[in-house]
Amino acid sequence: MAKYIIKRLILCIVVIFCASIVIFTIMYFVPGDPVEIMMGANATIAEKDAMRHEWGLDQPYLIQLGSFLYNVFINHELGISYTYNAPITTEMMSRFPRTLFIGISCIIVDVILSIPLGIQAALKQGKWQDRVSTIFAMACVSVPDFWFALMLVILFSQILHWLPSYGIGGLQYYIMPIMANALAGIGGLLRQTRSGMLDVMKADYITTARAKGVPEKTVIHKHMLNNALIPVITVIGGHFGRAVAGTVIIEQVFSIPGIGQYMLNAVNTRDYPVIRGGVIILAATTSVVMLLVDLVYAVVDPRIKAQYIGKAGQ
């Protein structure tokens, strides 16, 4: 098992490395010039060239890429922001906890809401509970999260005055962002739970359990749930990536100084080092979460655990 984890961690580094190259290349070839945006029309060509030289933007692609990778992977420095002229690593580290908190809370909300609903929908297949949950799931998936966020603001801030509409502070500042960001995940997770349960309910080993005289409630808890939730774990992992990426929009709506907002501003000003830094941090977070998901798998399913041990032993 330890061997497997080490192997996977090495793989994570490879993923982050590749993501770095891809994001660097994309940003390099995307139109738009940070110097033009920063200095505006008033600056002279000489001033702009001097700025380009200072930031190393006059170097050829490969040399820029090389120095970027060297800085990130050898010096562990994400660089200096063009706009704020401040080191990005420190900025990211102060912002990252907020984004991570929103992401994790979203997943928790998703799980708490959608798994019980999905289970109920499957158990009451074809009845009104099932239909209501289907409509609910569809609504969750189809409503755009920024629109839902604005509706929340209108209701809870403008009309009811319960929650602050923007900024950071206590927990109450995070309630609406988390709700808005969790929305899309609920629908997918609910449907996945439902179909997982339906598959398991028809399985032969459920009949075996019933034939043993196991009461129906125990059949559901002990025999159905863990089997049905295995495919759901994968979906949760995928949702985490989406939940963290989704903060780019939600943090903008609620003016939360997280990584998402930082990145979006950076995109607008072509602040390359910030965008790259953000992508690297998100890629690292996502790959670690994926590793955790796979480890949870191993805990739940002995077949997968055996596979991991077998693979690592090879």
Add this chain to the structure above:
Amino acid sequence: MESKFLQVRDLQIEYTSGKQVIHAVNGVSFDLERGKTLGMVGETGAGKTSIAKSIIGVLPNPPARITGGEILLDGKNLLEASEEEMLKIRGNQISMIFQDPMTALNPLMTIGDQIAEAIELHSENAGKHAAKEQAIKILKMVGITEERYEEFPYQFSGGMKQRVVIAIALSCNPELLLADEPTTALDVTIQAQVLDMMNDLRRRLNSAMILITHDLGVVAEMCDDVAVVYAGEIIEKGTKEDIFDHPTHPYTNGLFGSLPMMAVGEKRLHPINGMMPDPTNLPKGCKFSPRCPYATDDCRTGQIVLDEITPGHFCRCIRNSKEAHNV
């Protein structure tokens, strides 16, 4: 009237699929004494598994529905028993061995826990520890060593899994064992081992057994009585000797005709022509008449009853009952 151990009376089961109603079991009656084995033979889809599942009460409802009849165990009608009563009977008085060992075990539970679960539910002094000890004992009985108690189903071969399934079924010394094609999914070499083991254990516990199979060789080996099921009806039943030495119904004859007879040295087998009738639209009269070489107009219209042709040997065929009366 002295009540027999198991009496099934006029059992009727329907499946609903969309708007169609499938008549899976149409008035099946049979008796079984303690310690005896009844072989239930018939083609796939004849309703054998539905009969067994209805006895132990695990028919999936919906789509299945028991529409009539009664199942008496020691005189008590199981179809009217409450769910709590059935929970005590299931796995305890009656237990079932399933057809496909590959899917009959929970993949996420150790095999030991799966055996101990039934014991814990049904034994009087239900402690976890006592249940585990009993489960280990049963495991050894089916020829699996104690070290494998903590292993998971994926670590077992098909034959070994079927041993575990049998161990679960036998763990609470059932009075009635329902074996639904217990060896169909197994290699021929393993089949014999598993059958021998089942028979041996069943004798030791003096359990009655209903053995569902389409393998007449297995019936010859294991059973006291035989019931031939076709399209949800018993078309012939009697002792093993009755059925094997004097098969009377054309379908039973057809079943034997489709077996290779080594002694006679025939070059070709004789299959039964045609297919089982569509269970949503069963023929009137004799259900076998569309495939029967001897069918007459009487067969196609009249209600054919199960006639006793010799004591204890019943056959649902007007031709044979006439012959029997003429003799």
